[in-house]
Amino acid sequence: MGVEVKVEGLTKSFGSQNIWRDVSLTLPAGEVNALLGPSGTGKSVFLKTLIGLLHPEQGSVIIDGTDITECSAKELYEIRKLFGVLFQDGALFGSMTLYDNIAFPLREHTKKKEDEIRRIVMEKVELVGLAGAEGKLPGEISGGMRKRAGLARALVLDPEIILCDEPDSGLDPVRTAYISQLLIDINAEIDATILIVTHNINIARTIPDNIGMLFRKELVMFGPREQLLTSEQPVVKQFLSGDRFGPIGMSEEKDEAVAAAEAAMQAAGISGGGTKDDFSEIIAQVQPNPGMPVRKAAIRHRANVLAMLPSLPENAQAAIRASIAEEDERAAQSPESVATLVALANTDFSDPAAVQAAQDQADTQVIERPTDVLATAADDAQTQPIDTAAIETAVNQSDGQGSTQA
């Protein structure tokens, strides 16, 4: 199971420049978390502080019972082995092939023999879809491929905590969806605690269990994704919609004159360029692919969320109840393909023993594989008479469209 990361009262400055102060949050063991925030608010600095690359002036970061802000260099070295980190630019060594880049942590931190290293590296290369490209240099591949190679390297030591700094930057929306799915599948497979730093609202809406946001040197909030997505806080609403009207300016602070001018423009019906999407309408969370194990973190997350429900704002509570009802409904309709949700739906979350039992049950379950789904569909198809009239109509329609265009 992944490891809980408990951050308390963390403050970080560079010289006289304070980056953020008094940040407290807990990344629950094995859950997927996202950290949002305008550019320059210190999200990357936060990630680097979590692995002890940067040292805060105040506060603690407790990982596996050790406060890494105070521990010895030897203890920090051991704790770092729990982490897999995907840096923003992939951080690959330019003169090494992808294979050697991915093998690097294994050669550095383990005494494994080269044939064992080859097995692990090739398994991760396959996982991120880079088979055949392992002999290339980072300079010979696309940005998206470099990102995936960075992810493969982050995974070779079977990390218990995965930190991803903007896994979507430089990727098209489809590749972003693939890498997001990969993170959910990895979470299902190894139950690692994941923190994703991103500006991508689609990722924030569909991937994490919890979301936090940094703004004006503070953690604005951290909690279940429904809490942030339904928030009425102007800064959250503006960030989600991507509108230029609101507290976030081009630089960190927006002065009063600019704010007043923008308010007047807004009142006059001038667009701030943001989307009019309703983020309080919660989109279903992405589930592990068929063939993957059940996400045990989903079970713990639901137990955690139900315990904190009374302390959350009304609209967050309503959104969480709606998410739970929707998950349970899907589970009831399709129990084979949504095993996670079945385990969720059958659990009494007020009883810790029942939550544990659900997780044990989840350990033995695997979500139906695509081949099984296809076999079921094929069986169904054999019992359905073929509607030849409908096919003929469709063919005629497409013929008509073709001749219009010609």
Ligand SMILES: Nc1ncnc2c1ncn2[C@@H]1O[C@H](COP(=O)(O)OP(=O)(O)OP(=O)(O)O)[C@@H](O)[C@H]1O
């Ligand atoms: N090693 C360093 N020394 C001095 N200042 C630094 C250092 N690292 C980061 N900073 C400063 O800390 C601030 C936050 O940077 P950071 O990269 O964490 O922001 P971010 O929120 O990740 O931004 P973006 O979304 O644009 O990637 C910036 O002003 C940056 O210049």
